[in-house]
Amino acid sequence: MSMAGHTADKKAFRLSMLIYDTRYRSITIQLIALIALILVGAWLVNNTLNNLEALDKELGFGFLSEPSSYDINQRLIEYDSRSTHGRAAIVGILNTLLVAFMGCVLATVIGVTAGIARLSKNWIIARLMTTYVEMFRNIPVLLWIVLIMAVVIESLPVPRSFKGDNAISSMLFGDSVAITNRGVYFPKMVLNDGSTMVLTTLALSLVGMWFFGRWAKKRQAMTGAILPTGWIKLGIFAIPTLIVFTIFSLINQTRDYSIVTTSPLENGALAGIERPLACVVGGSSQSVILQTLLRESGQRVKIVEFGSTDEAKAAYSAGECNVVGVSSGEVDSFVASLGVPSDSFVASTTYTHGTAITLSRPHFVGFNFIDGYQMRNSLIALWLALSFYHGAFIAETVRAGILAVSKGQSEAAAALGLRPKRVMNLVVLPQALRVMIPPMISHFLSLTKNSSLAIVVGYMDITATLGGITLNQTGREMESLLLLMAMYLSISITVSVIMNWYNESIKMRER
Amino acid sequence: MTEQSYVRTEMLGEKPPPSSQVGPVKWVMENLFSSIPNAVMTLVSVWAVYFLLSGILPWTFQSSWNSTSLHGCRAYIVEKYGEGTEGACWSVINERWKQLLFGFYPKELYWRPVVTLILMFVAISPVLFASVPRKVMLFSVIYPFLAFWLLWGGSIWLPIVAFSGFGVAYLAIVFGPALIGSLGATIVAGVLPIVYWLFLAGPIIAGLNSVAPIGIEGIDSDQMGGFMISMIIGISGIALSLPIGILLALGRQSPLFIVKTICVTFIEFIRGVPLITLLFVASVLLNYFLPPGTNFDLILRVIIMVTFFAAAYMAEVIRGGLAALPKGQFEAADALGLDYWKATRLIIMPQALKVSIPNIVSNFIGLFKDTTLVSIIGLLDPMGLSRAIVADQNWNGIVWEIYAFIALLFWIFTFSMSRYSMYLERKLATGH
Numbered sequence: 030m031s032m033a034g035h036t037a038d039k040k041a042f043r044l045s046m047l048i049y050d051t052r053y054r055s056i057t058i059q060l061i062a063l064i065a066l067i068l069v070g071a072w073l074v075n076n077t078l079n080n081l082e083a084l085d086k087e088l089g090f091g092f093l094s095e096p097s098s099y100d101i102n103q104r105l106i107e108y109d110s111r112s113t114h115g116r117a118a119i120v121g122i123l124n125t126l127l128v129a130f131m132g133c134v135l136a137t138v139i140g141v142t143a144g145i146a147r148l149s150k151n152w153i154i155a156r157l158m159t160t161y162v163e164m165f166r167n168i169p170v171l172l173w174i175v176l177i178m179a180v181v182i183e184s185l186p187v188p189r190s191f192k193g194d195n196a197i198s199s200m201l202f203g204d205s206v207a208i209t210n211r212g213v214y215f216p217k218m219v220l221n222d223g224s225t226m227v228l229t230t231l232a233l234s235l236v237g238m239w240f241f242g243r244w245a246k247k248r249q250a251m252t253g254a255i256l257p258t259g260w261i262k263l264g265i266f267a268i269p270t271l272i273v274f275t276i277f278s279l280i281n282q283t284r285d286y287s288i289v290t291t292s293p294l295e296n297g298a299l300a301g302i303e304r305p306l307a308c309v310v311g312g313s314s315q316s317v318i319l320q321t322l323l324r325e326s327g328q329r330v331k332i333v334e335f336g337s338t339d340e341a342k343a344a345y346s347a348g349e350c351n352v353v354g355v356s357s358g359e360v361d362s363f364v365a366s367l368g369v370p371s372d373s374f375v376a377s378t379t380y381t382h383g384t385a386i387t388l389s390r391p392h393f394v395g396f397n398f399i400d401g402y403q404m405r406n407s408l409i410a411l412w413l414a415l416s417f418y419h420g421a422f423i424a425e426t427v428r429a430g431i432l433a434v435s436k437g438q439s440e441a442a443a444a445l446g447l448r449p450k451r452v453m454n455l456v457v458l459p460q461a462l463r464v465m466i467p468p469m470i471s472h473f474l475s476l477t478k479n480s481s482l483a484i485v486v487g488y489m490d491i492t493a494t495l496g497g498i499t500l501n502q503t504g505r506e507m508e509s510l511l512l513l514m515a516m517y518l519s520i521s522i523t524v525s526v527i528m529n530w531y532n533e534s535i536k537m538r539e540r
Numbered sequence: 541m542t543e544q545s546y547v548r549t550e551m552l553g554e555k556p557p558p559s560s561q562v563g564p565v566k567w568v569m570e571n572l573f574s575s576i577p578n579a580v581m582t583l584v585s586v587w588a589v590y591f592l593l594s595g596i597l598p599w600t601f602q603s604s605w606n607s608t609s610l611h612g613c614r615a616y617i618v619e620k621y622g623e624g625t626e627g628a629c630w631s632v633i634n635e636r637w638k639q640l641l642f643g644f645y646p647k648e649l650y651w652r653p654v655v656t657l658i659l660m661f662v663a664i665s666p667v668l669f670a671s672v673p674r675k676v677m678l679f680s681v682i683y684p685f686l687a688f689w690l691l692w693g694g695s696i697w698l699p700i701v702a703f704s705g706f707g708v709a710y711l712a713i714v715f716g717p718a719l720i721g722s723l724g725a726t727i728v729a730g731v732l733p734i735v736y737w738l739f740l741a742g743p744i745i746a747g748l749n750s751v752a753p754i755g756i757e758g759i760d761s762d763q764m765g766g767f768m769i770s771m772i773i774g775i776s777g778i779a780l781s782l783p784i785g786i787l788l789a790l791g792r793q794s795p796l797f798i799v800k801t802i803c804v805t806f807i808e809f810i811r812g813v814p815l816i817t818l819l820f821v822a823s824v825l826l827n828y829f830l831p832p833g834t835n836f837d838l839i840l841r842v843i844i845m846v847t848f849f850a851a852a853y854m855a856e857v858i859r860g861g862l863a864a865l866p867k868g869q870f871e872a873a874d875a876l877g878l879d880y881w882k883a884t885r886l887i888i889m890p891q892a893l894k895v896s897i898p899n900i901v902s903n904f905i906g907l908f909k910d911t912t913l914v915s916i917i918g919l920l921d922p923m924g925l926s927r928a929i930v931a932d933q934n935w936n937g938i939v940w941e942i943y944a945f946i947a948l949l950f951w952i953f954t955f956s957m958s959r960y961s962m963y964l965e966r967k968l969a970t971g972h
Contacts, residue, residue, distance in 0.1 A: 055795070055796050058796060058799070059796050059797065059798040059799060061727065062796075062798055062799050062802065063798050066798075066802060073829045076828070076829055076830055076831050076832070077828045077829055079831075079832050080827070080828045080832050081828070083832055150570075150571065150574065150578075151571060151572060151574075151578050151581055151582060151585075152571035152572060153571075153572060153582055153585045153586065153589075154581055154582070154585055157585055157588075157589070163955060164951070166954075166958075167905075167909075167950065167951045167954040167955045167958065168909070168947045168950050168951050168954075169909040169910070169912040169923075169950055170909070171912040171913060171915070171923060172912060172923065172943060172946060172947055172950070175923075175943065176943050176947070179939045179940070179943070183939065478813070478814035478815075479814065481814040481816045481817065482816065482913070482916075484816070484916060485916065492814070492816060492817070496817065496820060500820075500824075506824040506825055506828075507825060507828065510817060510820055510821060510824070510825055513817055513820075514813045514817050517812060517813045517814055517817065518809065518812040518813055521811070521812035521813075522808075522812060
């Protein structure tokens with residue numbers, strides 16, 4: 030019977046069942062959709078190929094290894110105009126990530142503060158925060174970026190006003206930070222001997238803090254006793270690092286240091302050379318010593334760092350540097366192998382390190398600051414604008430999240446005898462967080478995408494390098510834009526995967 | 541011994557509460573100075589407000605409205621308010637506000653965008669207010685073509701013939717099912733108008749133009765600009781993205797694997813890249829994808845990409861609305877024997893859209909703000925025009941006044957929309 034029915038079914042298959050029978054119709058529809066997609070895709074590809082042929086262009090990513098011949102002023106890795114377009118794109122993507130990360134952090138701080146303050150009982154603060162949120166949410170972010178750029182340029186002092194003895198403006202934090210309209214200059218960290226140990230200790234302390242936190246939580250769950258975790262964590266964080274730092278700073282770090290030059294030294298300066306190029310063997314601490322040596326005589330210097338003595342020698346022999354800095358122990362063999370004509374080409378000094386890690390402060394020389402690290406005005410304007418703009422959205426999310434926790438929860442917690450701070454930390458915030466995380470993910474993603482507006486203030490992010498100058502110079506619209514989109518797409522997907530994983534890990538576990 | 545009583549025999553009269561417990565004093569104590577940190581915050585806030593206002597207000601009001609250059613402005617302000625006064629030079633707004641609103645649209649034709657805008661409110665009134673008669677919907681359907689014709693001008697036959705393409709599709713939907721079945725009719729309704737527009741529309745327009753050349757003065761796209769272009773791009777983006785977004789959202793929910801994959805890929809791709817890269821595609825890449833020799837208007841290309849962009853976001857908003865519907869609604873529709881499209885049209889979509897209206901509005905606000913990005917690819921929206929004005933010899937060096945004006949324009953528009961969306965949220969809250 031069933032056998033017969035089955036064969037009857039098979040016989041009964043007609044072509045019209047492809048349309049009328051729901052079992053087959055879905056296949057028909059999908060097939061039609063697929064064919065339509067392929068046709069449209071083929072049409073687009075065909076058009077593109079025809080157009081490219083008409084313009085005599087070929088697709089290819091070879092241009093990425095050609096020299097870029099443009100400069101990028103704000104960068105995290107070494108780059109100059111002889112570097113390739115590919116490297117420019119990497120500098121760009123690092124810049125995008127930098128401003129996106131800084132923006133996400135600051136926007137969260139601003140947003141959480143403003144969101145909580147908007148719920149404050151203090152009337153004037155609640156009103157102020159409402160004004161802030163409505164102002165920033167309802168005006169395009171592009172306008173905020175150019176507006177804040179204008180504020181930075183127009184209202185901050187020019188670097189020149191820091192010049193001389195009777196300067197109009199002064200630096201902050203004991204001559205360490207200079208806020209100018211060209212950007213903020215702050216000290217660079219210089220790693221001297223022992224710095225590796227200090228940094229390792231710091232990293233280990235962080236790991237220790239995490240383990241201690243876990244242990245304390247377990248102990249509380251077992252015994253109910255609560256430790257003053259905040260203070261103990263601070264101790265774990267600070268004390269070992271401080272001890273190691275002090276030990277390495279106390280060890281006598283005097284070092285003899287010599288320079289070998291290409292032209293005779295007169296009063297410590299190089300005769301006839303305006304701004305010598307110096308090669309040092311070693312890292313930033315050696316650079317600082319050499320810089321200090323030459324600056325005492327009023328000479329400005331540009332420094333290239335080399336990994337080994339041989340490389341520095343090669344550069345000196347090839348005439349690429351005017352000055353080579355070496356430790357005094359090596360200077361004799363160095364001079365001998367190079368055949369330096371006379372003693373007047375060699376100078377030595379004794380240099381004492383301060384501590385394991387020192388700061389190289391910005392100095393005003395000539396027309397601008399040198400030595401410190403510069404955060405350019407474009408980065409600052411973009412960072413602040415993105416943070417305040419998205420902070421306003423985050424504030425609304427935070428407010429909604431806190432309001433979403435029903436009042437009964439905090440009342441029940443209070444009835445259990447928890448103090449207000451504990452009620453907030455243990456009952457309200459964990460529940461509010463669950464509501465807040467998904468919209469926060471999308472705020473972070475849109476902040477990252479909006480960082481592409483850097484192009485209007487001249488911050489060289491990936492859009493300005495790969496999608497801007499590289500595109501215009503090479504005329505490779507197709508490749509540049511596809512690559513640009515792929516970059517953003519991978520950032521977006523990575524962020525959302527990580528954040529979704531986090532969201533999953535704190536989600537309420539239901540039966 | 542006389543009887544002494546220390547007990548009152550009559551009640552005391554009611555006394556007013558102590559002065560610290562009533563009126564403004566109580567309010568101030570409770571809301572501003574309830575604790576020491578609170579008092580400190582209040583004082584700091586008051587100082588901050590004073591600091592900001594004392595800088596901004598004099599600048600705003602000690603201003604010049606009728607000078608012809610920035611130099612003239614400064615001279616006038618110094619003369620009137622004394623040496624060293626800095627004030628706003630609103631003269632630039634006085635001189636250029638028409639340009640910031642309409643771009644380089646011919647002055648004598650300003651009525652056309654204005655009429656378009658007023659008619660737009662008529663067209664969207666059935667969506668905004670339930671009390672408007674349903675027949676106005678017919679006008680809403682015609683409106684996009686009318687708006688195009690009013691703004692760009694030219695022959696009236698172009699919008700009419702383009703509109704009739706939808707008439708063709710409508711006929712296929714109405715009469716098709718009887719002839720070729722509903723699935724066939726849907727496909728034909730999709731294909732027929734495209735064939736019509738591609739192959740028949742051109743000759744028909746040419747023919748009608750030679751018979752009856754009716755039209756108004758045509759305007760080139762590069763004459764369009766200012767706030768008008770933000771409105772055109774924003775509104776057409778959101779209007780076009782609504783149907784596409786609905787289809788994408790339905791496709792994403794669909795059990796059909798290939799359809800679902802196509803929709804998810806499209807949505808996630810568009811949502812993963814910034815709008816500016818899509819605008820770059822519109823300005824330099826879109827022509828590559830079209831048959832050699834096609835070269836159409838930048839505004840149109842931008843609208844296409846903005847529509848794609850908005851549609852992906854719209855799809856997510858509507859998907860949220862669909863997800864908010866209880867499963868019973870889908871099952872009940874099935875139980876009534878409605879087919880997929882009927883169930884979607886009559887049961888699912890009205891409810892899903894109602895839930896998503898506030899989000900659609902905030903999506904629109906976002907898109908409207910994002911239209912300023914077109915200045916980066918060279919369209920003259922207010923931001924683009926501001927650069928042109930600053931470059932003008934007379935106004936070289938002016939910054940704040942123009943930005944303040946543009947910010948105010950956007951703020952009024954978006955703030956009122958966000959208030960409208962809150963009003964809707966309250967009105968639509970039919971729950972408990």
